[in-house]
Amino acid sequence: MAKTIEQINQKIKKGEVVVVTAEEVISITRDVGIHEAVNKIDVVTTGTFSPMCGSGAFLNFGHPKPRIKFGGGKVYLNDVLAYAGIAAVDVFLGATSLPDDDPRNKTYPGEFNYGGGHVIHDLVSGKDIRLVASAYGTDCYPRKSLETLVNINDMNDAILFNIRNAYQNYDVAVNLSDKVRYTYMGILKPNLGNANYCSAGQLSPLLNDPYFEAIGVGTKIFLGGGTGLIAWHGTQHDPHTLRGTSGVPSRPAGTLAVIGDLKNMRPEWLVGTSMLGYGATLTVGVGVPIPILSEEILCHTLVTDADILTPVVDYSEVYPQRGESILGEVSYAELKTGHIRFGEKLIPTSSLSSYPKALEIAETLKLWIQKGIFTLTEPVAKLPGVWSNKVVEPLKERPIS
């Protein structure tokens, strides 16, 4: 019998809700059968904990006396450049931003020990942050410079707004060249020395709702240790990629834009991250509850690592040159054995996404729902699905003059 989100919320209030993780649902359904499972289970929780460069925070510091207008000037937080081109005392701090004097890749491979992601981690840890701003001064905002310590607890607003998180599936990166490559997919040893992947697989939010039937804009989620909302589809969201027999995308596909109050989040779920030779970023914890509203939705949460295929891509030449070719497909079950087979060669695998942390997120969300401190929300709009005309195209460069 189909349930509604309202009915599930009633069960949460009465303490009768049945919540399982995306890992547990597989064995439970195997034991009791789909018919009983769909009647019994109300919510399946998912989780992922990965570096997600499409992350950042909007901050409002309050107006100093006399006033200053950051817009058109420059703002640094612990020396990291924040975007000031908005209202007077608001900035956007992106996860990959760097201090002006970071040597970047001048000393190759650059270390990128401190960037925007690290500032967000320090902010959410409650540490004081150095704000240094310069401005041009106006009649209404006369001040031209500001240097002060700021703290998240004193800010009017600190809002995490990640424009692209929780990729539904992702490439496996390898290196066909004869020298080491330092990439956002980690350190790739020459001549297929290793294969790096980055997905929670069967626990990953969007792989458990491959057609975006159960979740949508407005769905309340676990975000950075607090709660947030799905704000929109993420950038590069592509519902039209190749799909396997169970409907699971076998290429990078959907993404989420997520928003939440940074003041309610926890530093252990927003971790500043440094990718050698690549840059700074933020590792983000995201967990999405999937309401079991139909048999079809339940069946999609039964996806296992063996069902999810992903392309193996050469990151020495094909990826940087935007080539199309892939070296083959592997499943997450194979990747998680620690090796993948490529012809005669066994290639050791590394993950960049933490499965133990993803599981902890799914378990935490489950506990919150069981305790009644987290109720589900009704989506207010669909994420673009296979029915939509949403496409992702590469940039077509055109001469300016």
Next chain:
Amino acid sequence: MKKRVILHFPPNVTGQPVIYYLAKDFNLVFNIIKASVSPGQAGSLVLELSGEHENYQGAIRFLTEVGVTIESADRNIIRNETKCTHCGACVTFCSVDAFSLDQKTRRILFDQGKCVLCGFCVVACPPRAMELHS
């Protein structure tokens, strides 16, 4: 006593059987942790030395006299457990396989015994959980 040292060999010394004398004349047991020594080129050696304190002092004097520079390697690479996210990036970038994946818990195990103190993980670990302590 047991000590870890890094020996830096100038090019004119790498051809000599220096380490042999540590055992013969100073009765020291040596365990080669890491070696990068080629005749005619500057080289380095990470050694764990065990034996009598006096013999160790004598060996250090001998090494200094033949032109070897000695640096203490009594330092450790330690994993900061609160910073480690158990992502697993280290499993393939460590050249001596000091990191491994526990298939059951999916957590990453760090075997300090295998670590040769190269220090690469200190800058290669994405959340910077590996720390050099001296």
